[in-house]
Amino acid sequence: MNDLIKKDMLLYSDIIKDDHPDLRQKSLPANIPLSNEEINVLKLMNDYLWNSYDNEIVEKYKLRPGVGLAAPQIGILKKMFCILAYDEKGDFHNYCIINPKIISHSEEKTYLETGEGCLSVDKTVNGLVHRYRRIKASVYLYDFETQELISTVLKLEGYLAIIFQHEYDHLYGKLFYDRINKENPFFIPENSHPVIFSPQDE
Numbered sequence: 749m750n751d752l753i754k755k756d757m758l759l760y761s762d763i764i765k766d767d768h769p770d771l772r773q774k775s776l777p778a779n780i781p782l783s784n785e786e787i788n789v790l791k792l793m794n795d796y797l798w799n800s801y802d803n804e805i806v807e808k809y810k811l812r813p814g815v816g817l818a819a820p821q822i823g824i825l826k827k828m829f830c831i832l833a834y835d836e837k838g839d840f841h842n843y844c845i846i847n848p849k850i851i852s853h854s855e856e857k858t859y860l861e862t863g864e865g866c867l868s869v870d871k872t873v874n875g876l877v878h879r880y881r882r883i884k885a886s887v888y889l890y891d892f893e894t895q896e897l898i899s900t901v902l903k904l905e906g907y908l909a910i911i912f913q914h915e916y917d918h919l920y921g922k923l924f925y926d927r928i929n930k931e932n933p934f935f936i937p938e939n940s941h942p943v944i945f946s947p948q949d950e
Contacts, residue, residue: 797832818918829915846888853880857940875933
């Protein structure tokens, strides 16, 4: 573990960028049960995502908002990531995920019409990333309220499935733009359809 685990709060400057060699490495499984250091890493990542939803904290600390963050993005090569996001229907989801493994997926794919972004990529990369529309993954989930580590199977679809697969890629040294079609960045396969977000009430 690196010195980040001694911090009380992650800043955007703590997130390594895409020219850093650690982002191209494969991560190792986390310990089961988790070590205190691993729990603190999860807390730092999850807190960063929560803070990025608070406009005052974002402005004060110059944070870049995000919906997911993986341990390799802070230089810790362990199979852990956090998700904090609203789905297409406006329902809120928060997962702290350890040692995930995708065990099945749909043939149908999906994508974000605006393309994907990443806290580790400062530049704009144009192009579409096509991912499985539905996935099933075996995971451990950590619950900070109960301090429990739960073994379960997550079934995700649409936007949440995209976020999961984006973070999952980080554990294997892949970045989202690796998946953009180099010859035709905006190519749409027949079996891929965009994520459609429901209008939110004002």
